[in-house]
Amino acid sequence: MSDPRYTPLRERHEALGASFTDFGGWQMPVRYTSDLAEHHAVRQAAGIFDISHMAEFLVTGESAAAFLDYALAGRLSTMAVGKAKYSLILSESGGIVDDVIVYRLAEDRYLVIANAGNRGFVDQAFASRVRSFPSLIERQGPARAEGEERSFAGFLGDRGVDVEDVSDTYALIAVQGPAAEAIVSATAGITDLGTPWADQKYYAWADAFFLGEPLLIARTGYTGEDGFELLVRAEDAGALWDAVVTAGAEHGLVPAGLAARDTLRLEAGMPLYGHELTRETKPAQAGLGRVVVSDKESFIGKDALFSVPEPDEGSDAPVLVGLVAEGKRAGRAGYAVVDADGTALGEITSGALSPTLGHPIAMAYLDPSSAEEGTAVFLDVRGTKIPATVTALPFYRRTK
């Protein structure tokens, strides 16, 4: 194992007395005081999270849009500049290499935010996909190659796309909760806002400056609340953290750690890579079939998911469901889900006593025959069978 990594905000977390935990090779704050208090603050006011461990890739070039249509499961070429989209990186066999959010920065420029633990795999996937991506001359045909625009680069197989891992250049700070807009809009040092705060839409981004340097403000998050993710130069991360904390004081903003982030995303029914999503998981199993655009000409993973002999539809592969139970004892990742006779139906991938709802919730992969909403099942909680019911995701939806 390599040495644990720390984000540029390490000193802030230590000064706040955070407990740290390993996450994807990073030492990250798991909680500052109480993970329940941090969870409730995000639901009722706001929380500030350091998510600088996440990986960022810039995809640029005249073929960037076509490349992402080829390299990812979704259609990114038709997304407007200023928007963001959830997508998947699939393996050749149709499994999930990572789930990502893609931001279109310009016609020929995209930002891809990937999971910290998958940074190396995503980097490798992009590198090999740049190589296998048809070159400009192959895509545009000889007509162009013989015309005036023929270029030496074209004959060398120029892909028209470049992918750069910029994770170490930037820090990422999330401000999440109903008070998030009030807080970021009052944060000192943010200037030259490209889009007024109130006009910034969910799953869109705005450009701005912080202390005179470019700042990307994305209205995205992983908590089920309104909020922002701020991409800032690593050297300015501490100053931005301080400025947001100062602005948030009167709004009930608290620093929140990974423990709260996990219970918040679980309530919101959002998958966590390594739990709900793996290389063995097909998108449809995870309820993410809609993310895959099957009528794209060609993309990595298409042949495996849509070939005629082995259609993905109608398979008996386990599917992701929500489970709710009564009482206080939570089913946790790895626990079995069984029927009344004790026969295994599947396995929990994430579970907790929901801080907001007050009862146990879990996500689990179950046999399709038991996956229908309302099905009564049991959680095997260390030998005790706890009754549970299959339910639709998410468990929690904010009121707008």
Add this chain to the structure above:
Amino acid sequence: MTDLSALKYTDEHEWIAGSGDTLTIGITDYAAEKLGDVVFVELPAVGTELTAGAVVGEIESTKSVGELYAPVAGTVVEINDAVVDDPSLVNAEPFEGGWLIKVSVADGAIDGLLDRDAYVALTEG
């Protein structure tokens, strides 16, 4: 405030108070902090005969599950209903309102426990 140096400890992070034939048992502040916010506590019923070293209960936080080990052999004579109703007492007052069970011991023999210095050395090691 409890005099922590007057307590005995186990390497499973329980504390034991008292020196007569009834001992009070809880988990330490260190254990509570490691667990995170405690949201569920399952304790043995009054009258349960404890075998030293056996698992007799569970302490669940939002993130994990901790087991309560019997630090001594004896009989459970009282459980803390307040902590069952409000498990956050384990975090807020681990050595006071967050106590878990009271155990009657046969002859007061509670060998093999750690004193405060030894326990602190364990948690700092």
